[in-house]
Amino acid sequence: MIYKTLADRIRHNKPVVLLTIIHGPNIGATLLATPNLENLGTLGDAELDRVAVRDALGELEAGRTSVRSYGPSGQVTPEDLHDTPTVRVFVESFSPPPQMIIFGAVDFTAALAKVAKVLGYYVLVCDAREVFATKRRFPMADEVLVTWPTPVLTARGSDLGPRDAICILTHDPKFDVPAIQGALATNVGYIGVMGSRKTHAKRLERLTEVGVTDRKDLDRLMSPIGLDIGSRTPEETAISICAEIIGRRVGRVVPSLRESSGPIHK
Amino acid sequence: MIYKTLADRIRHNKPVVLLTIIHGPNIGATLLATPNLENLGTLGDAELDRVAVRDALGELEAGRTSVRSYGPSGQVTPEDLHDTPTVRVFVESFSPPPQMIIFGAVDFTAALAKVAKVLGYYVLVCDAREVFATKRRFPMADEVLVTWPTPVLTARGSDLGPRDAICILTHDPKFDVPAIQGALATNVGYIGVMGSRKTHAKRLERLTEVGVTDRKDLDRLMSPIGLDIGSRTPEETAISICAEIIGRRVGRVVPSLRESSGPIHK
Numbered sequence: 001m002i003y004k005t006l007a008d009r010i011r012h013n014k015p016v017v018l019l020t021i022i023h024g025p026n027i028g029a030t031l032l033a034t035p036n037l038e039n040l041g042t043l044g045d046a047e048l049d050r051v052a053v054r055d056a057l058g059e060l061e062a063g064r065t066s067v068r069s070y071g072p073s074g075q076v077t078p079e080d081l082h083d084t085p086t087v088r089v090f091v092e093s094f095s096p097p098p099q100m101i102i103f104g105a106v107d108f109t110a111a112l113a114k115v116a117k118v119l120g121y122y123v124l125v126c127d128a129r130e131v132f133a134t135k136r137r138f139p140m141a142d143e144v145l146v147t148w149p150t151p152v153l154t155a156r157g158s159d160l161g162p163r164d165a166i167c168i169l170t171h172d173p174k175f176d177v178p179a180i181q182g183a184l185a186t187n188v189g190y191i192g193v194m195g196s197r198k199t200h201a202k203r204l205e206r207l208t209e210v211g212v213t214d215r216k217d218l219d220r221l222m223s224p225i226g227l228d229i230g231s232r233t234p235e236e237t238a239i240s241i242c243a244e245i246i247g248r249r250v251g252r253v254v255p256s257l258r259e260s261s262g263p264i265h266k
Numbered sequence: 267m268i269y270k271t272l273a274d275r276i277r278h279n280k281p282v283v284l285l286t287i288i289h290g291p292n293i294g295a296t297l298l299a300t301p302n303l304e305n306l307g308t309l310g311d312a313e314l315d316r317v318a319v320r321d322a323l324g325e326l327e328a329g330r331t332s333v334r335s336y337g338p339s340g341q342v343t344p345e346d347l348h349d350t351p352t353v354r355v356f357v358e359s360f361s362p363p364p365q366m367i368i369f370g371a372v373d374f375t376a377a378l379a380k381v382a383k384v385l386g387y388y389v390l391v392c393d394a395r396e397v398f399a400t401k402r403r404f405p406m407a408d409e410v411l412v413t414w415p416t417p418v419l420t421a422r423g424s425d426l427g428p429r430d431a432i433c434i435l436t437h438d439p440k441f442d443v444p445a446i447q448g449a450l451a452t453n454v455g456y457i458g459v460m461g462s463r464k465t466h467a468k469r470l471e472r473l474t475e476v477g478v479t480d481r482k483d484l485d486r487l488m489s490p491i492g493l494d495i496g497s498r499t500p501e502e503t504a505i506s507i508c509a510e511i512i513g514r515r516v517g518r519v520v521p522s523l524r525e526s527s528g529p530i531h532k
Contacts, residue, residue, distance in 0.1 A: 058498030068373060076372075076437060107334065107342075114384050118377065119501050171342060227493075229509050230516030232324030235385050243495050243509040250496030255521060 002032045002040050006094070009034065015095035017060040019043060019052055023088035025072065033057060048074040048087065056091045061163055062120030063097030065090075097122045098163035101156075102141075103149055103179045104170035105132035108194065111234035112167060113140045115242050121165070126152050128175065149175065153182030162189035165245055167225065169194045173206050180207065184217050190245045192225035197261075200224055222248070224257040268298045268306050272360070275300065281361035283326040285309060285318055289354035291338065299323060314340040314353065322357045327429055328386035329363030331356075363388045364429035367422075368407075369415055369445045370436035371398035374460065377500035378433060379406045381508050387431070392418050394441065415441060419448030428455035431511055433491065435460045439472050446473065450483050456511045458491035463527075466490055488514070490523040 002018070009016040019031040026044035033039050033053045043049050051074030059066055070076065070087045100116045102109050105127035113123045123141045127133035130146040138144050145152060160166070166183040170176050171194060180203075183191045195203065200223050212218070226240035227247070240257075247254035268284070275282040285297045292310035299305050299319045309315050317340030325332055336342065336353045366382045368375050371393035379389045389407045393399035396412040404410050411418060426432070432449040436442050437460060446469075449457045461469065466489050478484070492506035493513070506523075513520035 054498060058502065062499060062501070064499075111384065115381065115505070118380050118384070119505070227509060227513075227520075228518060229513035229520055230518045231512055232320060233328060233330075235328070236324065236512050239381070239385070239505060239508045239512060242505045243493060246497055246502050246505060247493075247495035252494060252496045253521070254493075254495055255519070 002030055005040055006032055010094050015060050015093075017056045017094065018092045019056050020090045020092070021087060022067070022090045024086055026087075033060075035060070043087070043089065045073050048072065050074065051076070052089050052091075056089075056093075059091050060093045060095050061098065063093055063095045063122075064120050065092050067091070098165070099124065099160065100165045100167065101126060101152065101160075103127070103166070103168045103175060104172075104194075105129065105134075105137065105144075106169050106171070108169050108234040108237055110138055110140070111238040112169070112241060113138055115235075115238040116165075119242060124152075127170070149179035149182050153179075153186065157182060157186040157188075160186040160188040162187065162249070164188045165190040165192070167192045167194075167241060169225075171195055171199060173203065176203060177206050177210060180221065181210065181212060184212065184220060189249060191220050191222060192241055192244065193221055193223035194225045195223065197224060222256060222258055226257055228255045228257045228260045268296055271306055272298055276360050281326050281359075283322045283360065284358045285322050286356045286358070287353060288333070288356045290352055292353075299326075301326070309353070309355065311339050314338065316340065317342070318355050318357075322355075322359075325357050326359045326361050327364065329359055329361045329388075330386050331358050333357070364431070365390065365426065366431045366433065367392060367418065367426075369393070369432070369434045369441060370438075370460075371395065371400075371403065371410075372435050372437070374435050374500040374503055376404055376406070377504040378435070378507060379404055381501075381504040382431075385508060390418075393436070415445035415448050419445075419452065423448060423452040423454075426452040426454040428453065428515070430454045431456040431458070433458045433460075433507060435491075437461055437465060439469065442469060443472050443476060446487065447476065447478060450478065450486060455515060457486050457488065458507055458510065459487055459489035460491045461489065463490060488522060488524055492523055494521045494523045494526045 016034050021027050021029045021043055029043050031039055031041040031043050033056050055068055068089050098121050100121040101124045103126050109125055116123050117140050124143045125138050125141045126145045128148050133144050133146045135144045166188050168176055168179045227244045229240050231237040231240040244256055282300050287293050287295045287309055295309050297305055297307040297309050299322050321334055334355050364387050366387040367390045369392050375391055382389050383406050390409045391404045391407045392411045394414050399410050399412045401410045432454050434442055434445045493510045495506050497503040497506040510522055
């Protein structure tokens, strides 16, 4: 039953994660988990099932396969490894990794791409300026494209969903405006746009000029991008962007720059 | 004057950062910046000075030397690179990198060490269990020590200051309690301790037993560790910890798990 459901979901390109105990009591026990359906099977302990499924759905969201260790009832780290048997669970994710498309090959791009890779994203960097958009400047990116936003989003936009992110770091209205228009035409889960509050205000004017005025559309834009944690360097900004993506995905109330006022850097 | 002050500060092991224009108008112009003193020199534009010094102090805090690009008045990315001359500034930090000591060689450790490395930390991983604390499991760490917290903090605690962080991920009171006691005896800027709210409550009891009851001491502990952004995986947790470190360093009001209630994972 587990393997039939697993095969069905893989065949229909739907995410699913299989948990198998590879060490400890109940070795070989399997559990199949999906984001919205009931679990199939059990690892032999209700609390272990709950904790391991929670972790496995996180791994599935990142498209990652891994081995996790627990105490017999799902303790994250057993209190005493010498006395307590450890359960090791093989977590097999069947899911493409989430995608992050970064528009703009700027100083902040490399830092954001690095942090996104730690989180398991497939990272695409795109800029129309071929001297900047090079694999040499962004060795950590999975793909670097020299092109404009519209063709990229026309070609790939329909693949983007709630797990994916578009980050627009260009600061250049020639590039920002079509990138935002293209992003809004997709179901991407996160759209962040970099810039000072002044740049943001100007950008809103330009968006109005091209007809982007729908409140629902504007509500999707995280601009200025990132959490209001006082980031200064590109690396700190990358952390603030990824923390905003994580927090908004699960619906936490996070202190986004969008919701605060005053200068971003103090 | 600039070079005399630079030499003096280096000689006394005090952080200082030297900015030099290496491309654009005013090539060769220098400015010396320190966290608490007036700048010496100028890059030739007051607004460029302000923006470049802000960035340079961030780089200094991370102990990083880099080249940054600006518009002539400090624009982060020039609006049109073809028409506007770009100013490239060589930022030389004279400062040891900040340190992060991670107690506990657990699943979360590798993810935290990876993100900390992106932020420029010197990362030390410490655990008393030699099968877990290996360079092979933590190739990204600068140092992996098989020992208990007390000797490490006795030997190195006096070097720790506001830029540094101690993260205690062990979940084991045998290890947590001496790590917390040792950390509180230093001037380290951030002390985070992992665990559920239940573990946190039990830990407070044990700390009371060993005499850690001072409100000022307990206020220094970020426990449960990290921002309340709904992190699930080790990598997401690493982002939430680093975002908390950044936010608290600059005194932002950030939604720490410590200040919220209810289960950490929903």
